[in-house]
Amino acid sequence: MTNRFPQVGALGLLCALAPVGAQAHMGFSRFDVVEGVLNPLLSMNTLLLPVVTGLWIAFCRDRFAARLLIFTLAVLAGAVAQVQGVVTPGAESIVFAVLIATGLAAVFAWSAPLWLAAPWLALSGWSLGQLNMIKETGTLTDPLLFAFGIAVGSGLLAVYFAGVVRARRFSWLPIAGRVLASWITAAGLMVWALQTFQ
Amino acid sequence: MSNHQSNQALAAFLALVVCNAAWAHAGAGMSGGFATGFMHPLGGMDHMLAMLAVGMWGAQLGAPAIWLLPVAFPMIMAMGGVLGIIGVPAPLPVEYGIAFSVVALGAVIAFYLRPPLWAAVLLVTFFALFHGYAHGAELTDKSNALAYSMGFVIATGMIHVAGILIGMVTHLPRGMTLLRMGGALVTLAGVYLLAGLA
Numbered sequence: 001m002t003n004r005f006p007q008v009g010a011l012g013l014l015c016a017l018a019p020v021g022a023q024a025h026m027g028f029s030r031f032d033v034v035e036g037v038l039n040p041l042l043s044m045n046t047l048l049l050p051v052v053t054g055l056w057i058a059f060c061r062d063r064f065a066a067r068l069l070i071f072t073l074a075v076l077a078g079a080v081a082q083v084q085g086v087v088t089p090g091a092e093s094i095v096f097a098v099l100i101a102t103g104l105a106a107v108f109a110w111s112a113p114l115w116l117a118a119p120w121l122a123l124s125g126w127s128l129g130q131l132n133m134i135k136e137t138g139t140l141t142d143p144l145l146f147a148f149g150i151a152v153g154s155g156l157l158a159v160y161f162a163g164v165v166r167a168r169r170f171s172w173l174p175i176a177g178r179v180l181a182s183w184i185t186a187a188g189l190m191v192w193a194l195q196t197f198q
Numbered sequence: 199m200s201n202h203q204s205n206q207a208l209a210a211f212l213a214l215v216v217c218n219a220a221w222a223h224a225g226a227g228m229s230g231g232f233a234t235g236f237m238h239p240l241g242g243m244d245h246m247l248a249m250l251a252v253g254m255w256g257a258q259l260g261a262p263a264i265w266l267l268p269v270a271f272p273m274i275m276a277m278g279g280v281l282g283i284i285g286v287p288a289p290l291p292v293e294y295g296i297a298f299s300v301v302a303l304g305a306v307i308a309f310y311l312r313p314p315l316w317a318a319v320l321l322v323t324f325f326a327l328f329h330g331y332a333h334g335a336e337l338t339d340k341s342n343a344l345a346y347s348m349g350f351v352i353a354t355g356m357i358h359v360a361g362i363l364i365g366m367v368t369h370l371p372r373g374m375t376l377l378r379m380g381g382a383l384v385t386l387a388g389v390y391l392l393a394g395l396a
Contacts, residue, residue, distance in 0.1 A: 044232070044348055107269065183272055186275060187276070187347035188344070188347075189276040189280060190330075190333075190337060193283045193284065197280075
């Protein structure tokens with residue numbers, strides 16, 4: 001199954017993005033699910049956490065699907081909660097904190113047990129869902145569809161990167177995954193410091 | 199999934215991500231911050247030579263240094279960046295530290311020094327602190343900070359990769375001699391930079 005994760009991730013993203021070109025002829029001014037899927041890609045703040053989470057999950061020894069599911073459902077829960085008015089204060093700071101922690105876990109290829117990883121992934125997903133929803137939701141036709149799209153987009157990003165590294169088709173892919181995680185961690189650390197100390 | 203398909207999937211995903219850069223206006227938003235950050239390490243000869251030397255030395259030492267040094271460098275560089283952001287006074291002028299890193303890293307290649315792995319990592323990360331400090335002190339725009347940081351961290355990584363590719367010359371006849379000569383040239387450039395500071 002894990003060998004097919006890259007296909008699932010890439011095809012899912014392509015399918016989700018495919019209607020974008022047709023929007024002009026459909027009569028919709030907004031296409032909320034697609035906007036939601038795209039939203040994590042449009043900002044580094046929301047793009048990097050799913051990527052590094054996928055990389056970390058790739059280095060875990062077991063329960064990949066469960067870990068990915070926990071993360072994706074937590075994104076959905078966080079985004080829907082925001083729509084319902086439940087706002088976590090400091091979601092952006094939490095995202096940076098878990099970004100650094102998850103990045104380090106991926107760099108060291110640490111296979112955390114599920115009982116420890118589950119709350120970690122849930123916190124990551126929840127805060128990411130909340131952060132994604134901090135935008136002008138008033139212009140959306142259906143914010144819940146937008147929230148669903150966010151969960152799909154974030155989940156597919158994680159699935160894709162987990163699958164690419166996990167498939168191990170090339171011996172250098174796990175190393176490339178750890179290198180990428182180190183880059184993300186480094187960037188996250190500096191921005192966290194900038195936000196905290198300035 | 200075959201290797202070829204995996205590459206295609208990755209290329210498709212990267213294309214999707216990269217096309218987002220064209221949605222924003224150049225010089226603003228995520229793409230602007232990323233581009234500015236990406237160009238930053240490429241604009242300074244001192245940074246570029248030191249990072250090239252890290253990759254070249256890693257290739258000269260072989261596995262696991264070939265990937266461990268470029269992974270450790272950005273992580274510690276980020277910690278140096280944090281020190282720069284906080285404003286912790288540097289023990290010596292940062293420019294001297296950076297120029298001296300060019301001299302030293304070129305010299306270890308030229309003399310083909312093969313210290314234990316921990317010592318090599320320690321040496322490289324010591325110099326990474328100075329490079330990070332300089333970057334961190336210049337990182338003041340919070341709005342694009344993450345995109346900017348990712349840009350310069352990725353550019354740093356790309357320069358490491360370029361150094362590794364140069365280091366691959368050791369696989370050719372007399373390649374090691376050529377690489378050591380390259381290290382000597384880096385050292386000379388470092389001496390020139392130091393002389394310019396005096």
